[in-house]
Amino acid sequence: MAETKSQTPKLDELEKGRWPSFVKEIKTAAQKSPMAADLLGQLELSYNEKIGHWKHGGIVGVMGYGGGVIGRYSDVPDKFPNVSHFHTIRINQPAGWFYTSDALRKLCDIWERHGSGLTNMHGSTGDIIFLGTSTPHLEPIFSELTQAGFDLGGSGSDVRTPSCCVGPARCEWACYDTLALAYDLTMNYQDELHRPAFPYKFKFKMSGCPNDCVASIARADCSIIGTWRDSIQMDKDAVREYADRGMDIRSEVVDNCPAKCMDWDGKELHIDNSYCRRCMHCINIMPKALRPGKDRGAVVLLGSKAPIIEGALLSSVLMPFIKIEAPYRQIKDVIERIWDLWCEEGKNRERIGEFIQRVGLGNFLEAIDVEPVAEMVAHPRENPYVFYEEYFVEDEEEEKK
Amino acid sequence: MAKTVEEVAEAMYNMIKDATGLKKLKATDLTKGIIEMFGDEVDKQICKDAIKQLVNSGRCVYTYFGGSFIELPHKEGAAND
Numbered sequence: 001m002a003e004t005k006s007q008t009p010k011l012d013e014l015e016k017g018r019w020p021s022f023v024k025e026i027k028t029a030a031q032k033s034p035m036a037a038d039l040l041g042q043l044e045l046s047y048n049e050k051i052g053h054w055k056h057g058g059i060v061g062v063m064g065y066g067g068g069v070i071g072r073y074s075d076v077p078d079k080f081p082n083v084s085h086f087h088t089i090r091i092n093q094p095a096g097w098f099y100t101s102d103a104l105r106k107l108c109d110i111w112e113r114h115g116s117g118l119t120n121m122h123g124s125t126g127d128i129i130f131l132g133t134s135t136p137h138l139e140p141i142f143s144e145l146t147q148a149g150f151d152l153g154g155s156g157s158d159v160r161t162p163s164c165c166v167g168p169a170r171c172e173w174a175c176y177d178t179l180a181l182a183y184d185l186t187m188n189y190q191d192e193l194h195r196p197a198f199p200y201k202f203k204f205k206m207s208g209c210p211n212d213c214v215a216s217i218a219r220a221d222c223s224i225i226g227t228w229r230d231s232i233q234m235d236k237d238a239v240r241e242y243a244d245r246g247m248d249i250r251s252e253v254v255d256n257c258p259a260k261c262m263d264w265d266g267k268e269l270h271i272d273n274s275y276c277r278r279c280m281h282c283i284n285i286m287p288k289a290l291r292p293g294k295d296r297g298a299v300v301l302l303g304s305k306a307p308i309i310e311g312a313l314l315s316s317v318l319m320p321f322i323k324i325e326a327p328y329r330q331i332k333d334v335i336e337r338i339w340d341l342w343c344e345e346g347k348n349r350e351r352i353g354e355f356i357q358r359v360g361l362g363n364f365l366e367a368i369d370v371e372p373v374a375e376m377v378a379h380p381r382e383n384p385y386v387f388y389e390e391y392f393v394e395d396e397e398e399e400k401k
Numbered sequence: 402m403a404k405t406v407e408e409v410a411e412a413m414y415n416m417i418k419d420a421t422g423l424k425k426l427k428a429t430d431l432t433k434g435i436i437e438m439f440g441d442e443v444d445k446q447i448c449k450d451a452i453k454q455l456v457n458s459g460r461c462v463y464t465y466f467g468g469s470f471i472e473l474p475h476k477e478g479a480a481n482d
C-alpha cells in the first residue's frame with residue numbers, strides 16, 4: 001500500500017457529515033495510487049495557503065486531435081512529484097449515459113493502468129472525465145480507449161461533446177428521440193469536435209421535453225428542446241380522480257399556470273391550448289391525467305452560456321417548432337450557416353450568444369437567411385432589432401400617392 | 402488555377418512560422434489569411450484539409466490558451482519535465 005505522504009487536517013473536515021465526500025474517495029484511491037496521494041497533499045497545501053497550485057493549458061493532446069485533453073501541471077512539482085503532470089481527459093459519453101457493466105470495467109481498467117484512477121462520472125459537459133495522468137500516457141490511453149469503442153470528447157474552441165437527456169429510452173415525456181439526434185450530431189460533426197476551428201466553444205444539448213433535464217436552455221449554444229404544437233392530451237376521468245383523492249386543482253395546477261390558460265369549475269378542467277406555453281407544469285403535477293400533445297417536435301434555441309468573458313445568457317428561440325426526423329437536415333443546414341458566419345465575423349473567445357448581441361438579431365437572421373418570427377421576441381415592445389422593410393416600402397409608396 | 406492542399410498547407414505553415422513569438426493564430430485566422438492570399442483559387446474546405454494535413458503530419462500542433470490555436474511544436478515554459 002502506497003503511503004499517504006501528507007497530513008491533511010483541513011481536508012479531513014470535508015469527510016464529516018452524511019453526504020458523499022470527494023476527500024474520502026481520493027483517500028480510497030490513494031491506497032493504490034501515488035498520484036491520488038500527492039493530489040491530497042497538494043490540495044491541503046492550497047487550502048492552507050488559500051491559493052491554487054495548478055498551471056493550465058499549452059500543448060497537450062493526442063496526435064491529430066485539438067480537443068479532449070486539458071493540460072494541467074503542478075507549480076510545486078518538487079513537493080508533489082506524482083502530480084507534476086495531472087492532465088484531464090474528456091471521453092465522449094454514450095448518448096443518455098447508458099453503459100454495460102463490462103464497458104465501465106474496461107474504462108476503469110484503462111484508467112487504473114494509465115492514470116490516477118480518479119474519475120468524474122460525469123462532468124458538467126456530459127463527458128466521462130478522467131482526472132490526472134502524465135503526458136507519456138496520453139497516446140497509450142487514447143489507443144486503448146479507441147480499442148474499447150470510445151473516443152475523446154471536445155475541449156477548446158470546437159464543438160463540445162453533444163449531450164442529451166435519457167429521452168424515450170426511459171422517459172414518457174420525450175417529444176423526440178434525443179439519443180438518436182445526439183448520436184447523429186456527434187458522428188456527423190467529428191471534424192468539428194476534434195479539430196478546433198471556431199472562435200470559441202459551441203455546445204449542443206438536447207432535452208426531450210420542456211422539463212429540460214440537461215438544462216440546455218442555460219448551458220448550450222444550441223438547445224434543442226422537445227415540444228408539441230397541438231393540444232395537451234387529457235383524460236378527464238383521471239383529472240377527477242386527482243380531485244377526489246384530495247388534490248387542490250385550482251391552487252396546485254390552475255393558479256400556477258404561467259399562461260393563465262386553465263380553468264377548473266370543480267368538475268372539469270379546461271385548457272385554452274392556443275395560449276399554453278408548453279411549460280410542463282400541469283403535466284408534471286397530474287401525469288396520469290395529462291400528456292404532451294400528439295404532434296410533437298422541438299424548438300431550437302440559440303445562445304446560452306455561463307459567465308466567462310461576459311455575463312450569463314439564456315437561450316432564445318431560433319426555430320419555434322420543427323419536426324425532428326433523420327437525417328436532421330433542417331437543423332444541420334441552419335447550424336452550418338451559423339458556423340460560417342460566426343467563423344467569418346466572430347471575435348476570438350466570443351460565444352454565439354454574445355455575437356448575436358453584438359451584431360443585432362435582425363442582422364444575424366438576415367445573414368443566416370432565417371425569417372424573423374414573433375416567437376423570437378423575448379419581451380414584447382422591447383425588441384429594437386427587427387425592421388420589416390416591406391412595411392416601410394409600403395409606407396413610402398402611400399406617402400408618394 | 403485552383404491551389405492544391407499541399408500548396409495551401411505550405412503557405413499556412415509559413416504564416417504560422419512567421420507569426421511565431423508574435424501572435425498565436427487560430428484556424429479562422431489561417432483560413433482568412435489564405436483566402437486573402439489566393440482569392441478564388443482556394444475555398445474553406447481546402448483550408449480545412451490543409452490544417453488537417455499540417456496537424457496529422459505533426460508539422461503543427463493544436464494548443465490551448467483560453468482558446469484553441471495552431472502553432473509549431475515547441476516546449477513551453479509551463480510544461481514540467
Ligand code: SF4
Nearest residue numbers: 165171174208209213
Ligand atoms: S427533459 Fe423531458 S423527456 Fe428528457 S428526461 Fe427530462 S422529463 Fe424526460
Ligand code: SF4
Nearest residue numbers: 257276277279280282
Ligand atoms: S403546460 Fe404550462 S402553460 Fe400549458 S396549460 Fe399546462 S401549466 Fe399552463
